[in-house]
Amino acid sequence: MKLSSRMKSPAFAALCVASVAFGFFTGSVLGTIGFFLAFGAPYFLMTELPPYASIAERIGQYVFLMICTMIFLFLITPILVIMPLSFNAEPYFTFTDGMLSFDSSAYSLRWYQDIFNFGMTDPDGTGSAWWQDMWNNSVWIGAFRNSFFIAIMATLLATGFGTLAALGLSRSEMPFRTLITSLLISPMIVPLVITATGMFFFYAKKDFFPFFPDGLVNTYVGLILAHATLGIPFVIITVTATLTGFDQSLIRASQGLGANGWTTFRKVIMPLILPGMISGALFAFITSLDEVVAVIFLADVDQRTIPRQMFSGIREQISPTILAVATVLVLFSIVLLSTVELLRRRTERLRGLSPG
C-alpha cells in the first residue's frame, strides 16, 4: 500500500482519534505525539504479507514492528530530548511546566550566551575588547579551540600514516598481514584506561623524547600522539575496505605507462580511495573530538578539551550550559554523519552496488 492510501484508511483515522484521546489523558501535546509515533510508526512500516499468512502472523508482525519502534525511540529520544532542554530559561535539567505548555517566556538562549560568557573577565564589554576577552578567556571557547587543534593534528597524522599502511596491508604480498593488522587495530580494542595509564607512565619519561626534556605529559604533542593512535584503527579499517574492490592491475598499468610511484599514487590510487580516506579521517576526527580518558590522564588545565570540560561540568556543577554545548555537538555530528553517508553512497554507486 502506498503511503497516501494508508493515510486514508479507517485504521489511520482510529489512530489519530486514539492519539488525541491519549493526549487529553496525560494532559500534554507530547502525549499525543508520543502515542501517535509508538502506534503509528509500525502501521506505516508494515509490508504486504503473503496471502498464506495467518491472522496470528499479521498480529505478530504488528507487535514486532511496535517493539522495533520502541527500540528506535530508545536510541534517538535521549539525543532529541537535550535539544529543547538546552533552551530552558531555568537552571534545571528538567522540562518546566511553562516549557510543556509552550510558553515562550519559559525558553531562552541564556545557556548559549553562557558558552561564551563563562570564564570571561568582562562579559558585558563591547566591541573588539569583548571579542578578545571571549577568544582568550572564555572557558568553553578555549576548550573548543583545544579540541579542534588537537583533533585536526591527530587526524592528519592518523590519516597520513594510516593510508600508507592500508596500501601496504591490502597488497597480496604483504608479509605477517594478520599480525600487523591486529597490532594496528588494537588501540581500538584495548580499554582506554589501560592505554591512557601506559601513556601516562611512558610519556612522563624525562630526557627521553627529543625537544621535550620534561616528557610529553601536559603537552599538546602528547595528546596529539595519543589521539592519533586512537584514530589509526578507524583509518585502517575504512581505507582497507575501500581498497578491497581496488583493481591492483591499475597500478601496474600506470607503471607500465611510465609513471613513478608518487605519480601513480596521486593520479591513480588517490582519486579512487579518496572517499575511504575522507571517511577514515572523519572517524579519526570524531574519535579525537570525543576522547576524554587520555585527556584526563595526560592533559593539564591548559589543554582542556570540550569533553574534558563536560566531564568536570557534570561532576562538579551541573548546568544547562552543558546541554547547550551538547546540542551544538549533536548538530556537528549530524553534519559529519551526512558527509560520511554521502561518501559511502557515492562509493557504492561508483561500484554499482546500490540503486542510488
Added chain:
Amino acid sequence: MSDAAATSQSTPRDALLVASDGVPLKVKLAKTTAAARRRAFLLTLPLVLFVLISFVFPIGEMLVRSFHNPVGGNVVPAFAESIAKWDGKGLPSEEVFEVFVKDLARARKVRDVGKTVGNLATRVNYEIPGSRSLITKSARKVGKIKNPPYKDALLAIDKRWSNPHVWLVLQRATTDYTLSFYLAALDRRYDKTNNIVQADELYRIYIPILLKTLWLSALITFLCFMLAYPVAYLLSTLPLRTSNLLMILVLLPFWTSLLVRTTAWIAMLQTQGVLNDVFVSLRLIGNEDRIQLIYNQTGTIIAMVHILLPFMILPLYSVMKTIPPSYMRAARSMGASQTYAFIRIYFPQTLPGIAAGTLLVFILAIGYYITPALVGGNDGLLISNLIADHIKSTLNWSLGAALGSILLVIVLMLYWLYNRLVGIDNLKFG
C-alpha cells in the same frame, strides 16, 4: 606416454628456464617476490613504528611497572642490599640494624621525588596498613642514635620493630621486582611467614569488582543483543530507501559524542527527569515515589546499552543483509512453521554476525570508564574506575598497573577469540 612425448617436444627436464640475461627464472621470480614483499612491508613500517612508540611501549611500561617498583630500594639502597641476604628467621642481625639506622638517617635529608622516607613509608603501608607512622616516626629519631647497639636503640624508639613481620615486609618492599601488587590485585597477601593467603574479608575488593565487571558486561551484551536483533532484522528486510532512512536513527547515536549521550541520559533518568515525568503523567507512579534510575547500577546499564547498541546492530545488519529471503520461503513452502523456519533456517545463518557483535560489545563494555564514572554512583563502578582511581587519586601506581595488566590479559584473550571466530578484516562501520 604423454609425459614422455611432452618432454621430448619441449626443453629437457633438467635444463632450467632462464631469462634473457641468463639468470634462472626461478631465482628472478623469487627476487621480484621478495622485493614486492619488502615494498608492501615498507609501506606499513612508518605506522608500525609510530604505534610502537605511541602505544606498544607505553603498554609495556605499564606491564613493567606492575611488578617493578624500585621505590624501597631507591630510598634505602644500602639497607636493601644487606637485608636481601637475611634468611627471614627471627630478627635480622645487628649489622643489618646498623645499616638500616644509618641509611634511614641519611634518607631523611633527601628531598628528591620518589626517594624520600615518605615514599618508603607509603610502600610499606600498602602491606601493613597503619605502619606509615612507624617508618616516619623512626626516621625522625634515628639521627640521635650514635652508638651501638643499634638494635636495642631502634626497639626503644618503637616496640613494633621487634616484630619479625615488619622486617619481612621491609625485605620485600626494598627489592626491585615484586609480585606483591599482583597479589593485592587478586585479593591475596603474604602472611607473617611469607605464605600467600587470601586477604581478610574486609579487604577483598578487586576480585568482586572484576567479577561484577564481567557480569555487568555480559548482561549489557545480552541486552544489546536482544534489542539489536529485531532492529537489524527489520533494517535488512525493509526496502533500501526506508532502511537507509531508519539507519540514521542508529548511526546518529553512533556518531554523537559519548559525553553528550551520557549527559542526555542524566537528563532522562534523574528523579525529576523526563522518564520519571512520563511515568508520572501516565499515572504509572505517584509524584512522590519517583524511581531512582541513575547514580546506581541501573543507570550504568541503561546508558551503556544505549551507547553500545550500534556496535551490535551494525555487524548483525551486515550479515543479515546477505541472507536471501528465499530460504525462509522455501522452508515455509515445505511445511515449516514460522517459528521452526526461523530457528532452523534463519538464526543459524546469523551466527557470524552474533559472534562479531557480542564479542565487540563485550570487549568494549569491560573496559568502560567514563559512563560508569558519571552515572554509576557507587555500586555501578567497574574495574576501569578502580584503575583510574589508583593512577590519579591514591597514586598506588603499581597496583593500578597490576589491575590494568589483568584486565589487558582478559581483553587480549577475547581479541584473539574475535580474530579466530570473526577475523579482524571483517570489522566494518556503517
